[in-house]
Amino acid sequence: MIILEIDVERRAVSRREIDASGPVEAALAIHKERETWRLDPLSPQVPVVFGMGPFVGGRLYGVHRLIFIFKSPQTGTLHVSALGGAAYKAMGMGAQAVSIVGRAPTPTAIFISQGYVKFAEVKPGDAYETINSLYREFKNFFLENDARALVVGPAAYTTYNGAVVSVDVDVRKGEFKLGAEDFAARGGPGTALAQGHNVAAIVVGGPKRPHFEKVTDAEAINQIFNKSFGRPYLDVLNEKTVKYRFDQKLRTGGTFGVNYPHYRDLLPLFGYKSIYMSREERVKHADLILQLFWKPFQEEVFEKGRSWYNCGEPCPVVCKKVWRGKKVDYESFHAMGPFIGNYLFQEAVPLVDKVDKLGLDAIEMGHLVAWLFDAVHAGLLKPEELGLDDTPAFDPARFDPHGDSKKNARLAGHLLDNFVNNSTEVLALVARQGIRKAARELEKRFSDRVKAAGVRFRDLAVYAAFGTEGYMTPNFYWAPGLIAPMYIQGRYWTNYNPTFMLPEDFAKSSYDRAVAEAYIDNAGICRFHRGWAEPVLAELYALVGVKPPTSQLYRDLAYYAKLAGAEPMPWESKRARDLVSTLARELGAKDWKFEDYDDYYEWWVRFFSTVNRLIFATPTTV
Structure with missing residues (x-):
């Protein structure tokens, strides 16, 4: 290179x-x-x-x-x-x-x-x-x-x-x-x-x-796909990218269009407070979200006209679904929508636009806003300490989907500006240090409130910890793999399905996914195209005469984290631990009751030990 x-x-x-x-x-x-x-x-x-x-x-x-x-x-x-x-x-x-x-x-x-x-x-x-x-x-x-x-x-x-x-x-x-x-x-x-x-x-x-002329050879490319799939390239591409273009079964497409009807009651809401709800309660909330949050997008983008575009390269998948000039993806809109207690799609649009213009990571901001809203709701912070003039509505059981959504969206808009401007002492602390380190400091600063509320700042957040200070919040899925001890989190370099299994099996599935995702990123390939790319990646490297990577790629990233003192660390947050145990109960796991901290720690250690054995074994090729 x-x-x-x-x-x-x-x-x-x-x-x-x-x-x-x-x-x-x-x-x-x-x-x-x-x-x-x-x-x-x-x-x-x-x-x-x-x-x-x-x-x-x-x-x-x-x-x-x-x-x-x-x-x-x-x-x-x-x-x-x-x-x-x-x-x-x-x-x-x-x-x-x-x-x-x-x-x-x-x-x-x-x-x-x-x-x-x-x-x-x-x-x-x-x-x-x-x-x-x-x-x-x-x-x-x-x-x-x-x-x-x-x-x-x-x-x-x-x-x-x-x-x-x-x-x-x-x-x-x-x-x-x-x-x-x-x-x-x-x-x-x-x-x-x-x-x-x-x-x-x-x-x-x-x-x-x-960079390599062979990538212009349509015949050579089709030979690769005919050998692996029995069909030419474009046929395979169209099949493997259905979700992102248009799913005939769901009559929608793109991450936003597909995820809401697909995941329904497994969607994380109110900073993951939904994991404590009964399935009946979650279904009621999911129905509201489909009506108020998903349907306006669906009607505008798929029923009135197909407002589909690509990301700037001439790609036939046209995965970018645009609502009145604004690109709509699941992660960013969920961050400024149901995850922070806003069920009105129109209220989320200006918030996502503000996040984008300020140059913020939308997923992290969803976690941060939800965490601070919850801290106010729990009595750990006062609204004025965040530069807010009202208390967020953050109790799912008493939530008014219209009035409370509008209030929460308004407060979130102010909070985004205040965070970037470091407008209060608390927000300046969070902006400099992030959720994990700031939570510790706030627990010391407001120890009387922590005692009165009976909950710590860190226990209201969900994150994977790295070393003594680092952390990463998960993508918006009720999925233990997103906070499991993997060396890179915050992407899909793990088993991100809403599933539960023995830690050794879960670790193996997460490691395999991480290595595959690392290969795809290293190749500069959009993960929406991973369905056709992963099975033929070695052949595509051979086509251009480049030696493909091996699992040494992920091993080197893991080794760097060790040298940097940023290895995965056991869960510090109660809500992070509960994300694991509640899904285990939801799916009827019999072997893991998670009755005390030792159970969580054992599952975490067994997972991490397995990951390390796999990482530092003999490298495998693409």
């Missing part, structure tokens, strides 16, 4: 080649060289690496994800985050990956095309307005290179939770492309760029040429 190494402090650029099959493997090599496990995640000497896989520019679809690899200020170890579609324009930047080090003296934009790099000062602000400003000021660069901007929002400079935001622009019209907005968000890559390097924007473009 050709790597551009950019020192933004010295404004120096070098170019070199690394023997790697994809951006994750290349980033691991760079971080090993620099021994970054010794350094603070926001040190200027800790690189943020982004790049693409070897399959760009040809006849394969869904292979144009731009992959960010960085030392996360949230977990304390390496994290991998993906941004859809951007590699379609980044393939012209003259390298397959970029490594950024140093700290610029002022907020800086980096322009990359055909191996050439330019720098400019930029005034960071609203992420969408930053993209607009870049386009207006550097229009010639966008036009000449058909470029795409990757920017941070204000949250990257004031919180641990900044995302990298990209909205593709139609360079001829100077307009945002509907649906072509995406985010590398989990783990704080925007914060790593902004606070670590003072990089506020990266603009990439250039001639759209494949």
